[in-house]
Amino acid sequence: MGILIFTDNPGVTETRLVLGEARARGIPTGLIAPWDVSMPGVPEVDADLVYVPSNMLNRGSTFELIHRLLILQELERQIGTVINPVESMLRYSKEHLTLQMSRLGLPHPRTLVTENVERAYEFAAGLLDQGRNVVLKPLCRGRGVGVVMLDRIRSRGDLLQFLAWYTRAHAQGVFYLQEFIPNQGYDVRCMVIDGEVVGREKRSNPEDFRYNVSAGGLAEPFDDPVYDELAVKVAEAVGFKITGIDVLPGADGTPYVLEANCFPGYTALIEATGIPIHERIVDYFQRLMKK
Ligand SMILES: Nc1ncnc2c1ncn2[C@@H]1O[C@H](COP(=O)(O)OP(=O)(O)OP(=O)(O)O)[C@@H](O)[C@H]1O
Ligand SMILES: [Mg+2]
Structure with a gap:
């Protein structure tokens, strides 16, 4: 036992x-x-x-x-x-999150997932033409690794070359392209265990558009429960009992869900907030064992 x-x-x-x-x-x-x-x-x-x-x-x-x-x-x-x-x-994949967000009608940046480099090109070029920025991500990597912004592309030729390089270096044949959301300079990680938010942190990084702590971001406590309901809904939609939900408040205040983590790290969250997340996890296991 x-x-x-x-x-x-x-x-x-x-x-x-x-x-x-x-x-x-x-x-x-x-x-x-x-x-x-x-x-x-x-x-x-x-x-x-x-x-x-x-x-x-x-x-x-x-x-x-x-x-x-x-x-x-x-x-x-x-x-x-x-x-x-x-x-x-x-x-577990960013694509699954995107599908669930669209199914639930929750705010999520415009996203395209495709193996087709021409469609990837058209999607990115369309957004760039509108003066928007585009983020490319590996489907399932984490810690901000391979998450890049197309902000230094000067020509359509550069864009195509970049996409060809990116799929070899990071995407392994499947492009996950997303509209960059202008934001307030931080995102919020909500740690959800068994349908309840047990801790939150706000992450920021003046040096990088990626706010991941592992990419040098700063973690601070975030005491406002404003995104809790959303985080719990998303955790349920992706089927995770233990998860970290990343919410990016857009410049206009709209909360965009960027990620539902199946294997969330939480040492930075413990350090920033003092909340013993590992104890909350064992509490949950003990509840399960009593059933
Ligand atoms: N569409 C977007 N608009 C603005 N910023 C973004 C966007 N997508 C990602 N970012 C920034 O990049 C960071 C990393 O992106 P994301 O959370 O999607 O990937 P990841 O952290 O590598 O994956 P995981 O959360 O699974 O560890 C986000 O925390 C956010 O700061
Ligand atoms: Mg993330």
């Missing part, structure tokens, strides 16, 4: 915090990696739930993805609860 942490990256601070907290509360907690499991025959595990705190489906080859997905599905079948749910983990 207890928790099984399944991860390919056990040294991450957040994972160590959760492991330490669970064990300090006397909850039997084990840790295994994908390479500890051979198929067929996922080991019989005596746990109430499986916690997957690392993005293990999106780091390796397609073969690793399928192998790890099948292990996760076996674990979900055997134990019942995987956090985040396996289906939500499998769909």
Whole structure:
């Protein structure tokens, strides 16, 4: 009985915090990696739930993805609860967020996801012609890596060359293009656990349009619950039980949701606010175990 942490990256601070907290509360907690499991025959595990705190489906080859997905599905079948749910983990992508935002009619920047370089070109050129800016992002990377703005493109030829370079360097064949939203100089990360916002931080960076703390941004507490309802709605729509929802207040005040993180980091949030997010996660696991 207890928790099984399944991860390919056990040294991450957040994972160590959760492991330490669970064990300090006397909850039997084990840790295994994908390479500890051979198929067929996922080991019989005596746990109430499986916690997957690392993005293990999106780091390796397609073969690793399928192998790890099948292990996760076996674990979900055997134990019942995987956090985040396996289906939500499998769909984790900025594209899924974009689809859900459009389905719910919530504010989201104009976005195009395509394998077609000509369509990518037309979308970007159309926005640039209107005097707007365009952001390109990898579908599933995080920490601001590969998120670039097309603000130094001087000619249509440059644009095409840039798109060709970008897909090789970052996009791996799928373009995710988005209108740049003029904003108030910060975004807000809402940490949602089990349908409730448990902490918020405001992130800014005078040096960069990306406000990620890992890209040098500054994190400060944000006490206003104004985006909580939106964040909870988005968490539910993408199916995440533990998630960080990034909201960008536009220059006119409209809150644009940029990201729903399946594997949110929260050490900066703990440092900025003093809220022990790892304890809130273990509280949630204990509620699940009582059910
Ligand atoms: N459309 C946009 N308009 C204005 N700023 C943007 C836009 N998209 C991204 N940004 C800025 O870039 C940062 C990084 O973008 P985003 O959150 O989409 O990717 P990421 O942080 O790499 O992914 P993840 O949130 O999964 O870690 C945002 O926090 C925001 O500051
Ligand atoms: Mg982000």
